[in-house]
Amino acid sequence: MGFLKTCVLRRNACTAVCFWRRQVVQKPSVRKISTTSPRSTVMPAWVIDKYGSNEVLRFTQNMMIPMIHYPNEVIIKVHAASINPIDVNMRSGYGATALNMKRDPLHIKIKGEEFPLTLGRDVSGVVMECGLDVRYFKPGDEVSHKPKSLTHAQAASLPYxxxxxxxxxxxxxxxxxxxxxxxxxxxxxxxxxxxxxxxxxxxxxxxxxxxxxxxxxxxxxxxxxxxxxxxxxxxxxxxxxxxxxxxxxxxxxxxxxxxxxxxxxxxxxxxxxxxxxxxxxxxxxxxxxxxxxxxxxxxxxxxxxxxxxxxxxxxxxAFFMASGPYLDDIAELVDAGKIQPVIEKTFPFSKVPEAFLKVERGHARGKTVVSVV
Ligand SMILES: NC(=O)c1ccc[n+]([C@@H]2O[C@H](COP(=O)([O-])OP(=O)(O)OC[C@H]3O[C@@H](n4cnc5c(N)ncnc54)[C@H](OP(=O)(O)O)[C@@H]3O)[C@@H](O)[C@H]2O)c1
Structure with missing residues (x-):
C-alpha cells in the first residue's frame, strides 16, 4: 500500500504500517461507516499486473482511491513511503501464496485476481477520513501519530x-x-x-x-x-x-x-x-x-x-509484528533523540522503479525512501 497516494488502514491490517494505534473495535454500524462524504475517486499509483523483474512496475493515474469498508479503518494521504527487501521480493511473487490466503481466506477469487497490485508497506502521511469507530485519530492527524521531530520522509523509513x-x-x-x-x-x-x-x-x-x-x-x-x-x-x-x-x-x-x-x-x-x-x-x-x-x-x-x-x-x-503501542514507544525514543532514522537515498514518486532497483542491488546503508507529496 505504500506506492500510491492514499491508503486504507484498519485495525488488523498488518500489511500497511505507520504510526497509529489499535482501536477497540465495536460491531460495524449498519448504514454509515465513515465520517466524510464521497470525494474524488482516482489517484496516481505504481502497480504490478503480474509478478516478475522490475519492468513489471507500471505507473497509472487511475487507481481507485480506497474506501472505508469497516468502521475501524482510516484513509491516509501518503506523503512518503519506504522500500523494504520484502517489497522487492513480493514484486517477484515471493509470499504470494500466504498473502493471497490472507486477502481471500475462502479462496473465492481465482488465481491472479490480486492484480493490479500495489506493493509497499511503510507510509507516513495525513489522515483524510476515519471510520465511525475510530477514536484515536481524526482527519488531519499526521499518521499516526508520527514522531513530532521527524519529516514524513524520515517517519516513513522507520515502521517496518x-x-x-x-x-x-x-x-x-x-x-x-x-x-x-x-x-x-x-x-x-x-x-x-x-x-x-x-x-x-x-x-x-x-x-x-x-x-x-x-x-x-x-x-x-x-x-x-x-x-x-x-x-x-x-x-x-x-x-x-x-x-x-x-x-x-x-x-x-x-x-x-x-x-x-x-x-x-x-x-x-x-x-x-x-x-x-x-x-x-x-x-x-x-x-x-x-x-x-x-x-x-x-x-x-x-x-x-x-x-x-x-x-x-x-x-x-522472529517476524515483523504490527503494534500501535510499540510504535508509540518508538516515537518516544525518536523524539527523545535516542533513535534517528538512517536514510541512504530518497527518490521522487516518479522514480519508484529506480528505488526498487536500488534496494534490489543490496548493500543498503540504512533505508531507501520515496517522497510522494
Ligand atoms: N522475518 C521478518 O518478518 C523480516 C522483517 C524484515 C526484514 N527481514 C529480513 O531481514 C533481512 C534484513 O532486512 P533489512 O531490511 O535490514 O535489509 P537491508 O536493508 O537490505 O540490509 C541488509 C544489510 O546486510 C548487509 N550484509 C550482507 N551480507 C552480510 C553479512 N554476511 N554480514 C553482515 N552484513 C551483511 C548488507 O550490506 P553489505 O552487503 O554491503 O555488507 C546490508 O547493509 C532481509 O533478509 C529481510 O528480508 C525479515
Whole structure:
C-alpha cells in the first residue's frame, strides 16, 4: 500500500504500517461507516499486473482511491513511503501464496485476481477520513501519530524495520529497557534497515553492541553507537569472534550460513538467545502450499530449537509484528533523540522503479525512501 497516494488502514491490517494505534473495535454500524462524504475517486499509483523483474512496475493515474469498508479503518494521504527487501521480493511473487490466503481466506477469487497490485508497506502521511469507530485519530492527524521531530520522509523509513527489530529483540528475545544494562549483543547485518535501527535501540537500553558489517559501513554503525565493529569481509568470522567475550543475544538479519557458526558465540546455559529474521516460512508455503508449507516450517523450527536447547542456548525465529503501542514507544525514543532514522537515498514518486532497483542491488546503508507529496 505504500506506492500510491492514499491508503486504507484498519485495525488488523498488518500489511500497511505507520504510526497509529489499535482501536477497540465495536460491531460495524449498519448504514454509515465513515465520517466524510464521497470525494474524488482516482489517484496516481505504481502497480504490478503480474509478478516478475522490475519492468513489471507500471505507473497509472487511475487507481481507485480506497474506501472505508469497516468502521475501524482510516484513509491516509501518503506523503512518503519506504522500500523494504520484502517489497522487492513480493514484486517477484515471493509470499504470494500466504498473502493471497490472507486477502481471500475462502479462496473465492481465482488465481491472479490480486492484480493490479500495489506493493509497499511503510507510509507516513495525513489522515483524510476515519471510520465511525475510530477514536484515536481524526482527519488531519499526521499518521499516526508520527514522531513530532521527524519529516514524513524520515517517519516513513522507520515502521517496518523498527517493528521487526522490536519484535525480535523484545517479544522474542525478552530484552527491554530494564534488563539490558551490560548485556552483550551481536548484530549481524548491522548496516541495513533493521540493523541500523537495532543498534540504536540496544544502545538506548544500555547494552554493549558488537556490529557486523562491511568495512565501508563501520563509520556509520559506530556513529549509531556500536561499541565494537567487525568487518565480515576481512577474514574468517569465527576467528575474529573467538577473541571476544560470548554474547547474551544475537540478532541475525543475514541468515544462510550464519546459523552454522553464530550460536557458538552465545553464553551457554544462561538463557542467551539467537534470533534470526531470515526464515523459510513464506517460501515453504510458496513451494509446498499452505498446509504442507506450514508443516515443513514447524518441523524445521522445532528441530533446530530442540537441537540448540540441548546445547544450552535458545534458537528463535522472529517476524515483523504490527503494534500501535510499540510504535508509540518508538516515537518516544525518536523524539527523545535516542533513535534517528538512517536514510541512504530518497527518490521522487516518479522514480519508484529506480528505488526498487536500488534496494534490489543490496548493500543498503540504512533505508531507501520515496517522497510522494
Ligand atoms: N522475518 C521478518 O518478518 C523480516 C522483517 C524484515 C526484514 N527481514 C529480513 O531481514 C533481512 C534484513 O532486512 P533489512 O531490511 O535490514 O535489509 P537491508 O536493508 O537490505 O540490509 C541488509 C544489510 O546486510 C548487509 N550484509 C550482507 N551480507 C552480510 C553479512 N554476511 N554480514 C553482515 N552484513 C551483511 C548488507 O550490506 P553489505 O552487503 O554491503 O555488507 C546490508 O547493509 C532481509 O533478509 C529481510 O528480508 C525479515
Amino acid at each position: 524495520v523498527a517493528l521487526t527489530a522490536w519484535s525480535a529483540i523484545n517479544k522474542i528475545g525478552g530484552l527491554n529497557d530494564k534488563n539490558c544494562t551490560g548485556k552483550r549483543v551481536l548484530i549481524l547485518g548491522a548496516s541495513g534497515g533493521v540493523g541500523t535501527f537495532a543498534i540504536q535501540v540496544m544502545k538506548a537500553w544500555d547494552a554493549h553492541v558488537t556490529a557486523v558489517c562491511s568495512q565501508d559501513a563501520s563509520e556509520l554503525v559506530r556513529k549509531l553507537g556500536a561499541d565494537d565493529v567487525i568487518d565480515y569481509k576481512s577474514g574468517n568470522m569465527e576467528e575474529q569472534l573467538k577473541y571476544l567475550k560470548p554474547f547474551d543475544f544475537i540478532l541475525d538479519s543475514v541468515g544462510g550460513s550464519t546459523e552454522t557458526w553464530a550460536l557458538n558465540f552465545l553464553k551457554k546455559w544462561s538463557g542467551a538467545t539467537y534470533v534470526t529474521l531470515v526464515t523459510p516460512f513464506l517460501l515453504n508455503m510458496d513451494r509446498l502450499g499452505i498446509a504442507d508449507g506450514m508443516l515443513q516450517t514447524g518441523v524445521t523450527v522445532g528441530s533446530k530449537t530442540l537441537k540448540h536447547f540441548w546445547q544450552g542456548v535458545h534458537y528463535r525465529w
